[in-house]
Amino acid sequence: MNYKIGKSSNKDAVLAIQEATVGLKTPKLIWFTAGVDSFISYTKQLKQTFPNSIIVGVTTFAAFCKEGSFKDTLLVLGIEDGIECYADVLEEVDTYPLKYVDRLEHCANKIGTNNGNNTICFEVTTALLSCEELVLSTLNSILMKKNIPVFGGSAGDRGTAEKTIISLNGKIYNNASIFILIKNLGGAIKLYRENIYKPTSHYFMATKVDVKKRRVYEYDNKPAAQVTANALGTTVGNLGKYLDSYPLGRIIGNDMYIIANESVTESNGMSYHARIYNNSQMVLLEPDNYKEVWKKTTEQIQREIPHPALSIMVNCLARSMLFEKDGNLNEFAKKMALGLGNYVGFAGYGEQLKQQHFNQTMVLAVFE
Numbered sequence: 001m002n003y004k005i006g007k008s009s010n011k012d013a014v015l016a017i018q019e020a021t022v023g024l025k026t027p028k029l030i031w032f033t034a035g036v037d038s039f040i041s042y043t044k045q046l047k048q049t050f051p052n053s054i055i056v057g058v059t060t061f062a063a064f065c066k067e068g069s070f071k072d073t074l075l076v077l078g079i080e081d082g083i084e085c086y087a088d089v090l091e092e093v094d095t096y097p098l099k100y101v102d103r104l105e106h107c108a109n110k111i112g113t114n115n116g117n118n119t120i121c122f123e124v125t126t127a128l129l130s131c132e133e134l135v136l137s138t139l140n141s142i143l144m145k146k147n148i149p150v151f152g153g154s155a156g157d158r159g160t161a162e163k164t165i166i167s168l169n170g171k172i173y174n175n176a177s178i179f180i181l182i183k184n185l186g187g188a189i190k191l192y193r194e195n196i197y198k199p200t201s202h203y204f205m206a207t208k209v210d211v212k213k214r215r216v217y218e219y220d221n222k223p224a225a226q227v228t229a230n231a232l233g234t235t236v237g238n239l240g241k242y243l244d245s246y247p248l249g250r251i252i253g254n255d256m257y258i259i260a261n262e263s264v265t266e267s268n269g270m271s272y273h274a275r276i277y278n279n280s281q282m283v284l285l286e287p288d289n290y291k292e293v294w295k296k297t298t299e300q301i302q303r304e305i306p307h308p309a310l311s312i313m314v315n316c317l318a319r320s321m322l323f324e325k326d327g328n329l330n331e332f333a334k335k336m337a338l339g340l341g342n343y344v345g346f347a348g349y350g351e352q353l354k355q356q357h358f359n360q361t362m363v364l365a366v367f368e
Contacts, residue, residue, distance in 0.1 A: 001079065001081070001082030001083065001184070001185075001309045001310055001367065002079070002080040002081045002082055003027075003077060003078060003079040003080060003082070003310060004021070004022070004023045004024050004027075004076075004077075004080075005075070005076070005077050005342060005344055006020035006021055006022055006023075006024075006075075006078075007019075007063065007065065007067075007070060007074060007075045007076065008020040008073065009070070009072065009073045009074070010074075011038060013038070013041040013042050013044070013045040014045055016038075016045075016074050017042065017045045017046055017049050017074075017076075020032075020074050020075070020076040021046075021049065021050075021076055021078060024050070024076075024078040024080070025080065026052070026053070026080065027050060027053045027078035027079055027080050028053065028054065028079055028080065028081065028083060028085060029053065029054045029055075029056075029077075029078070029079045029083065029085050029087075029180065029182075030046060030050055030053050030054070030055040030056070030076060030077070030079075031056050031057070031076075031077045031122075031180075031312075031344070032046065032055070032056075032057045032058075032074060032075060032076045032077070033057065033058050033059070033060040033063050033074075033075050033344075034057065034059065034060070034063075034072075034073070034074045034075070035059065035060070035071070035072040035073070035157075035158070036059045036157050036158070036162075036163055036164070036165065037072070038072070038074065039057065039059050039165050039167070040165070040167075040172055042057070042074050043055075043057050043167040043170055043172060044170055046076075046170070047169060047170030048170075050078075053078075054085060054086075054168075054169065054180065055167070055168070055169050055170065056087060056124065056166075056167070056168055056178050056180055057165075057166065057167040057168075058124040058153075058155045058156075058164075058165075058166050058167075058346055058348070059155045059156055059157055059163075059164050059165045059166070059348075060155070060156040060157075060346035060347050061156040061157065061158065061159055061317045061320050061321070061346075061347040061348070062156075062320050062324075062329065062346070062347045063075035063345070063346060064313055064315060064333045064336070064343070064344065064345035064346070064347075065333070065337075065342075065343060065344055065345070066334070066336075066337035066340070066341070066342055067333075067334075068330045068333045068334055069320075069329045069330050069332070069333040075344060075346075077310075077312075077344045079310075082184070082185050082186050082309070083182055083183060083184060083185060084111060084182075084185060085180055085182045085183070086107035086110050086111055086180070086181045087107070087168060087178065087179065087180040088103040088104065088106070088107055088168070088178075088179065089103065089168050089173060089176050089177065089179075090103070090104065090135060090139075090176060090177045090178075091173070091175065091176045092176075093125060093126070093129065093131040093134060093135050093175055093176055093177050094129040094130070094131045094134070094175055095134075097131070097134055097135055097138040097177065098134075098137075098138050098141075100138075101138055101141065101142060104138070104139065104142050104143075104179065105142050107179070107181050108142050108143060108146055108148065108181060110181075111148075111181045111183055112146070113146045113147055113148075114146055114147040114148045114149075114183075115147070117188040117189065117190075118183055118184045118185075118187065118189055119148050119181065119182065119183045119184070119189070120148065120149055120150075120151050120181075120182055120189050120191070120365055121139060121143055121148050121149070121150045121151065121152075121179050121180070121181055121182075122151055122152050122179070122180045122182055122365065123135070123139065123150060123151075123152035123177050123178065123179040123180070123352065124152055124153060124154075124155060124166050124177070124178050124348075125152070125153075125154050125155065125166070125176070125177040125352070126154070126155050126164050126165070126166055126173060126174055126175055126176055126177070127154035127156065127157075127164040127348055127349035127350065128161055128163075128164060128349065129175060130212075130213075130214055131175075131177075132154060132274070132350055132352060132357035133274075133275050133357050135177045135352075136150060136352055136355060136356070136357055139177075139179065140354075140355055148181065149191060149353070149354050150353070150354055150355075151191055151312075151314075151353055151354075151363060151365050152314060152351075152363075153314035153316075153348045153350060153351050153352060153363070154348045154349040154350035154351075154352075155348045155349070156317045156346065156347050156348035156349060159317060159321055161349070164348070164349070166178050184309075184367045186309060186367070186368060187309070187367065187368025188368045189365055189366065189367050189368070190304065190305060190365075190368070191353060191354075191363070191364065191365055191366075192297065192300070192301065192363065192364040192366065193351075193353055193361060193362070193363050193364075194293060194294075194297045194361065194362040194363075194364075195256070195258060195288075195293070196287065196290040196293050196319065196360075197247060197249070197286060197287060197288055198285060198286060198287075198288040199249060199256070199283045199284075199285060200231070200283065200285065200286050202231035202284040203281065203282065203283045203284075204219040204227055204231075204282050204283075205219065205220055205279060205280070205281055205282065206218075206219060206224075206276050206277065206278060206279065206280040206282060207219065207220060207221050207278070207279070208221075208224075208278075209276055209277060209278050209280075211275050211276075211277055211278070213271070214262075214271055214272045214273065214274065214275050214276070215265055215269050215271045215272070216269060216270050216272070216276050217265075217267060217269040218269075219282065223267065223268035223269070224268065224269050224270040225239060225264045225265075225268040225269060225270050226268050228270060228284070231284045232246060232284070236264060236268060239264055240263075240264070243261035243263070244261070244318065244322075245286075245287055246261075246284060246285060246286060247259060247260050247261055247285050247359065247360050248261070248272070248276075248282050248283065248284060248285060249282065249283045249284075249285050250274075250276060250280050250281070250282060250358075251280075251281040251282070251283060252356075256283070257274075257356050257358035257361075258285065258358050258359050258360045258361050259272050259273070259274045259276060259282075259358060259359060260272060260273040260274070260318060260359035260360050261273075273349070273350060273359045274350065274357050274358055274359055275357070290322075290323075291328075291335075294332065294335050294336070295335075297336075297339060297362075298335065298336065298338045298339030298340070299339070300339075301339035301340065301364075301366060302338070302339050305366050305368055307341070308339075308340060308341045308342075308343075308366045308367060308368065309341075309367045309368060310341075310342055310343065310367045311340035311341065311342070311343035311344075311364055311365065311366045311367065312343065312344060312345065312364070312365045313336065313340070313343055313344070313345025313346075313362060313363075313364050314345065314346065314347075314348065314351050314362065314363045314364075315332075315345055315346070315347050315362045316347065316348070316349075316350070316351055316359055316360050316361055316362065317347045317348055317349055318359065318360045319347075319360055319361070319362065320347040333345075340364065340366065351363045
């Protein structure tokens with residue numbers, strides 16, 4: 001695989017693109033990330049500079065590569081060869097993304113069935129619309145038939161939940177999901193998911209939910225906020241101070257997916273940043289030793305793919321803010337390079353893998 005990774009913190013779009021794309025000639029695919037303020041100007045300039053490339057961008061809280069973490073920085077991945085790829089966009093994702101499914105079907109028919117575990121659908125979706133489950137349903141309606149797994153994340157911002165943006169080929173979107181079907185011509189693509197929270201002894205079942213609003217009103221037929229407060233040994237009035245550090249886990253078979261708390265609602269209900277369904281089995285989570293978790297993740301990747309060609313990371317915005325608060329965000333980015341080698345990553349408001357949308361997690365696509 002022939003690619004370049006570059007970055008620039010220059011606010012002048014022309015100079016930033018020149019600096020971040022040194023050595024790129026005729027890339028098949030450009031993927032980039034930037035802060036909200038400069039994103040649109042970078043988008044337009046990249047399109048002018050590389051008019052024949054597929055160009056996909058996403059706003060982020062922080063950019064990641066083997067050199068560390070970077071705020072308000074343009075990070076560019078340009079792939080010249082070694083892949084086959086097709087991209088398009090689902091629009092109106094908060095209401096009716098299925099209306100645009102023919103675009104996905106067209107790209108999927110071009111790339112074919114994933115017979116060698118060498119093809120993924122990498123998607124980025126505008127955040128703050130509670131649309132991710134609709135997007136996944138639409139993508140998987142086509143891609144599951146072709147054995148192509150979905151991997152990606154929701155866009156980010158400074159952590160103020162004000163505005164996120166994505167772009168495709170110079171066009172800006174605020175209510176959409178951009179997908180890239182990528183086939184690695186040099187080997188397989190392996191997907192990973194890292195949790196830095198572990199189960200407590202407190203398990204319960206969701207018995208009264210509003211799925212679309214991502215709210216749970218009752219666990220085990222009791223007010224959800226009261227059940228959560230009791231498990232934490234506090235009162236509903238003091239629950240707010242625990243919400244960031246004690247998310248929930250939704251159990252599906254042998255897997256557990258993290259669901260971030262949002263707030264206490266009326267009637268002692270709870271709202272979340274991902275859907276919980278009626279009769280979902282839930283567990284209260286608590287922080288694990290995240291540096292030990294990082295080590296296990298990099299060791300696993302080193303065992304399974306000793307020499308990755310390239311890796312793509314989606315690291316939840318909430319995790320990124322936690323690491324930054326502890327003074328460890330830059331260390332995290334550099335430690336990940338021990339297993340991932342050369343990589344790019346961004347931080348947004350949710351992660352998606354296969355059929356699931358979840359939070360406070362890191363997901364990885366590692367190319368052989």
